[in-house]
Amino acid sequence: MDTSNATTSFPIQPTPSQISIVDVFFPGFGTIFSSMQYLLAGNLDIYVRLLGICGMITVLGRYGFRYLMEFVETYFTSTVTVPHHDEAYDMLLTWISTQPFADEVKSSLASVGPRQRRVFAVDDSSGYKKKALTYAPWKGSFYFWYKNHLLQLSCTVKEGVFNPQEELRLSCIGRSPKIAKELLEEGRTEYLKRIQKKTSVFEHENGEWKKVVSRDIRPIATVIMNEDDKEALVKDIEDFLSEETRSWYASRGIQYKRGFLWYGPPGTGKSSFSFSIAGRFELDIYVLSIPKVDDSGLASLFAKLPPHCIVLLEDVDAVGTARTERPETPRSPGGSSTVSSGGGRSPGKLSMSGLLNALDGVASAEGRVLIMTTNHIENLDRALVRPGRVDQKVLFPLADKDLIFRLFCTIFKQLDGDQTIGKKDDDEHDTIERLAEEFASKMPSDEFSPAEILELLVKNKHSPANAVVSVAEWVVKARKERSKLQRENSWVQNI
Numbered sequence: 177m178d179t180s181n182a183t184t185s186f187p188i189q190p191t192p193s194q195i196s197i198v199d200v201f202f203p204g205f206g207t208i209f210s211s212m213q214y215l216l217a218g219n220l221d222i223y224v225r226l227l228g229i230c231g232m233i234t235v236l237g238r239y240g241f242r243y244l245m246e247f248v249e250t251y252f253t254s255t256v257t258v259p260h261h262d263e264a265y266d267m268l269l270t271w272i273s274t275q276p277f278a279d280e281v282k283s284s285l286a287s288v289g290p291r292q293r294r295v296f297a298v299d300d301s302s303g304y305k306k307k308a309l310t311y312a313p314w315k316g317s318f319y320f321w322y323k324n325h326l327l328q329l330s331c332t333v334k335e336g337v338f339n340p341q342e343e344l345r346l347s348c349i350g351r352s353p354k355i356a357k358e359l360l361e362e363g364r365t366e367y368l369k370r371i372q373k374k375t376s377v378f379e380h381e382n383g384e385w386k387k388v389v390s391r392d393i394r395p396i397a398t399v400i401m402n403e404d405d406k407e408a409l410v411k412d413i414e415d416f417l418s419e420e421t422r423s424w425y426a427s428r429g430i431q432y433k434r435g436f437l438w439y440g441p442p443g444t445g446k447s448s449f450s451f452s453i454a455g456r457f458e459l460d461i462y463v464l465s466i467p468k469v470d471d472s473g474l475a476s477l478f479a480k481l482p483p484h485c486i487v488l489l490e491d492v493d494a495v496g497t498a499r500t501e502r503p504e505t506p507r508s509p510g511g512s513s514t515v516s517s518g519g520g521r522s523p524g525k526l527s528m529s530g531l532l533n534a535l536d537g538v539a540s541a542e543g544r545v546l547i548m549t550t551n552h553i554e555n556l557d558r559a560l561v562r563p564g565r566v567d568q569k570v571l572f573p574l575a576d577k578d579l580i581f582r583l584f585c586t587i588f589k590q591l592d593g594d595q596t597i598g599k600k601d602d603d604e605h606d607t608i609e610r611l612a613e614e615f616a617s618k619m620p621s622d623e624f625s626p627a628e629i630l631e632l633l634v635k636n637k638h639s640p641a642n643a644v645v646s647v648a649e650w651v652v653k654a655r656k657e658r659s660k661l662q663r664e665n666s667w668v669q670n671i
């Protein structure tokens with residue numbers, strides 16, 4: 177027999193039916209099996225055979241180990257899976273961050289830059305640190321003991337349609353996930369403690385709500401507006417959220433929701449007041465971005481809202497003509513644009529009927545407070561602002577004399593918990609009021625937004641007297657800049 181031929185052909189070939197039966201129980205085993213038969217047939221050089229057998233043992237060992245692990249996982253462990261976009265993820269990470277082993281997790285993702293919310297370890301314990309590193313769990317797993325149980329935490333990253341989808345899996349031996357649930361409950365309690373006095377802000381991405389940040393609550397007193405309007409709005413929402421009102425709505429079959437429209441020029445406090453309201457009533461805030469949704473996406477996002485929350489729909493006049501991005505305008509210290517926006521619109525994906533359907537849908541009704549804001553109330557569809565969809569409209573105007581006076585006092589009067597910034601010209605309460613009056617008399621009424629005026633005040637935060645002296649020059653400059661921007665905007669609109 178010619179042995180040279182034996183090395184190029186399999187002497188014993190498993191029949192197709194053999195392979196398929198083996199493969200049913202152990203996928204991929206058929207191939208390994210046929211290779212084994214070939215090796216053991218004795219037609220190979222001794223070293224090649226030894227090498228082959230070692231390789232085979234390694235492959236089989238790995239295969240067997242994986243199979244065993246899968247078998248144990250399927251039949252002898254219970255698992256709780258926590259998707260990345262859900263707040264339960266934060267709860268689990270909060271729990272991990274309180275554990276001594278948090279710093280020893282073997283597989284983590286390190287990053288610098290704006291602090292990510294999904295972190296369990298940060299390398300700066302005392303205040304601000306330049307380029308601080310943060311760590312988050314990443315592809316891998318580790319074991320730890322919890323209440324005398326051995327638990328495994330693993331992070332898996334699946335390639336999603338748009339971007340990788342992370343999830344954490346908490347597994348424990350035994351058929352009951354009770355211990356994992358207890359751990360999550362502990363995480364929840366700790367998490368709630370940490371977000372006290374914070375407003376959680378959610379935004380949407382790829383059809384899911386994701387918490388993007390926890391902001392310090394903004395006290396309502398820091399938003400300077402008509403005090404009667406403010407009080408009436410706070411009372412209205414307080415009444416709406418009460419248990420009696422909830423059952424009143426339920427017993428009459430009316431959808432339990434409330435809608436507001438804040439309107440007025442940019443930088444007048446519409447968003448700020450929405451956040452203050454959220455803080456005042458300990459509600460989370462869900463920010464809808466019109467350019468990022470279409471009709472079906474909006475309906476599904478509304479359906480995923482939790483009960484009792486604020487939905488903030490800014491620049492609602494852009495529906496149907498959603499701006500892909502806001503025109504570039506100077507921003508105030510707080511980030512508001514300072515001239516009326518209007519140019520740069522492109523057809524939007526969200527239609528007015530899509531928005532109306534989502535607002536009328538029952539899915540999200542349970543205690544939902546909808547706040548819509550606009551700079552252009554005159555452009556709004558009347559169907560959108562009819563009672564039932566919008567229960568109250570509130571104007572946020574440009575600053576009048578009274579508002580200018582109060583803004584000045586807010587910036588320069590000493591507040592509880594203030595660490596004095598620099599030397600004050602005069603800390604005396606009545607001196608500040610006298611300067612505030614002078615400042616208000618020099619600043620034109622109903623021409624500038626609170627955001628614009630705050631820009632000047634914050635620039636002079638060390639010296640109220642300087643702020644007063646600078647008004648005249650500032651007004652001239654602000655007017656010039658405004659007309660330049662208006663010219664540019666009209667030029668952009670005409671091309």
Ligand SMILES: Nc1ncnc2c1ncn2[C@@H]1O[C@H](COP(=O)(O)OP(=O)(O)OP(=O)(O)O)[C@@H](O)[C@H]1O
Pocket residue numbers: 398399400401440441442443444445446447448449490508509510511512513549550551572626627628630
């Ligand atoms: N009435 C106000 N009282 C206190 N601060 C204000 C007021 N209005 C504006 N600001 C400040 O100006 C900045 C921008 O305000 P905000 O974003 O709330 O304005 P807006 O009316 O929502 O603007 P836009 O219409 O452009 O969205 C914030 O830093 C905010 O603190």
